[in-house]
Structures are given as structure tokens and as C-alpha cells.
Amino acid sequence: MSTQPNFYEQVYAIVRRIPQGKVTSYGRIAAMLGRPNAARAVGYALNALKERQEHDVPWQRVVNSQGRISIVNREHGANVQAEILQSEGVPVSDDLRVEMRLYLWEGLNLMELDDILRGG
Numbered sequence: 001m002s003t004q005p006n007f008y009e010q011v012y013a014i015v016r017r018i019p020q021g022k023v024t025s026y027g028r029i030a031a032m033l034g035r036p037n038a039a040r041a042v043g044y045a046l047n048a049l050k051e052r053q054e055h056d057v058p059w060q061r062v063v064n065s066q067g068r069i070s071i072v073n074r075e076h077g078a079n080v081q082a083e084i085l086q087s088e089g090v091p092v093s094d095d096l097r098v099e100m101r102l103y104l105w106e107g108l109n110l111m112e113l114d115d116i117l118r119g120g
Helices: 007-015 026-032 039-051 078-087 110-118
Strands: none
Touching: 007 026, 007 039, 007 110, 026 039
């Protein structure tokens, strides 16, 4: 019997699946996890990555719902996030915005989400 992953691990599992050249929002990740009011908690999960020495979570691919690099990620460095996104082919404006209509990753299908929620 598998144990259900905690919320942070579920967030990381989704973020790992965001393809290079795409972004999504904190709120979309929260909604995928069935917790539509937990966008801020998604931000906390990503901010907690800085405490882990090594990780494979592309945190830079998550922005706020307006496509802007968020204050939460300023801990990692807004300019660093912008530079990484640009190196992945995602243009970032001078005011730290990504054009969501062009670069939005829609998310996972129901089977993929079910797998994450079950801890598979």
C-alpha cells in the first residue's frame, strides 16, 4: 500500500512536468491538486526548495496568474528567474512578465493527476 504524498511533494511532481519553454501559475497548480484556494501554499512549497541542496524542480516555470514573476520567488531572485526562463525560450519583459497566452502550459490530464495524488 503506497502512502499519499504530502502537498509539497505533489506540487513538485506537477512542476517537474512543466515542459521547457512553458510556464504555469501557482493557482493552476493548486487547482490541479484539487485545492483551488491554495495558490499561496504552492508558492511556499517552491520557496522551500531553497533549503534543499539539490533538487530537480524547475521552480522558475511558475509565475503568478498575470504572468508576472512573483514576490515569493524573489527569494530565488526575480532576475535569476527571468534569465533562466529566457534561456529556456520564454521571453520576459522588463517588468518581469511572461505572455501567458503564448507560453501557458495547460496542465496534466486526469490520469496523470490521479497518479500524482495517489503517490504513484
